[in-house]
Amino acid sequence: MTCRKLRKLMPLLAGDDLGPRRTRAVRAHVSACPACLRELEELREALSRFKAAAKDESVPDWSEGEWKALMVRAAGGTARDGEKKRAWGGHVLLPRWAAASALGALIGLVVLSVLFRGPGPGPAERPDPPLALADAGRAQDVVSMTMVSQETGLQIVWFFDKNFDYKGEQE
């Protein structure tokens, strides 16, 4: 291991946060390199004094009244939150972005289902057109055209005779 590589690892080494394999390699280098050893010791000292100073500094504390009020507030929330829990089948703490994404996906699905709704029931489900005549000979002279609306699935069948004269329609 080189001095340069060791210095990159030094902040983690100073807090004993390297894995055992790396620690062994680093220790081997440090024991043979007085400059790295000195730097490591200085870093350890500085960090340890900083931590001690941080722990000694005054941090805010609760007043007894404030703490009691908080506990009362927490306990007072039981019934309300319990009801919510039951209503939703369990309390779920979702981040706001997750809730927004879920809502967006739901709206997207609804829009897509409206835009790309498939055709309605196929012709087979419709009653036979009245002009699909029982007489096979005449039936050959009849031409039908079916229009299907992609938006609504509505079908209209137009019937024409062999001269392409309009004979009627059926929805």
Next chain:
Amino acid sequence: MNETEQELITMVLSGRAEAFEPLVTPYRGPILALAYRLTRDREDAREVAQEAFLKAFRSLGRFDLSRSFRNWLFQIAANEARDRLRRAKRERAAFEAAAREGIAAAPAPEAGRERRETRSGIMRALDALGRREREVFVLRDLQELDIRETARVLGCSSISVRVNLSSARRKIREAIRRDFPHLEEGR
């Protein structure tokens, strides 16, 4: 987690809300200190810690008894502090935008509070860290969680914790050299 904590949790879940206070009292100081070190503001810290305890109470039914209760509380408080800092950043950005446009907007509460707050040297040094670096440094070095616990509390990988911890310690070292030479020299 110790047995007493398990018993107290069971009592709270069975409807005895009064058991919540002895359950969380050992953590009232550490949670407030964590919130203060993450938000760097006394008022914000108080609100974050309050919200963390209220959320802990509401979510206790989902707590995994095989986990450490302390780390679970830390996780809630860290998330709460992060949300609060994001909101404060958005508010500050909106205020600065309004100020740039010459709109006579009321000063953002955080801006005023920040000016009033007399920052300790430690807090100023923590200011030099990025959000994730600060979270990792506070949890690992000041709250003394190990790497795995820190990763779990922050919901990230151990590698990410190591990377951020390394850069946080490097920056703290620079801040010590620059602002606290007495700490370096051991005076």
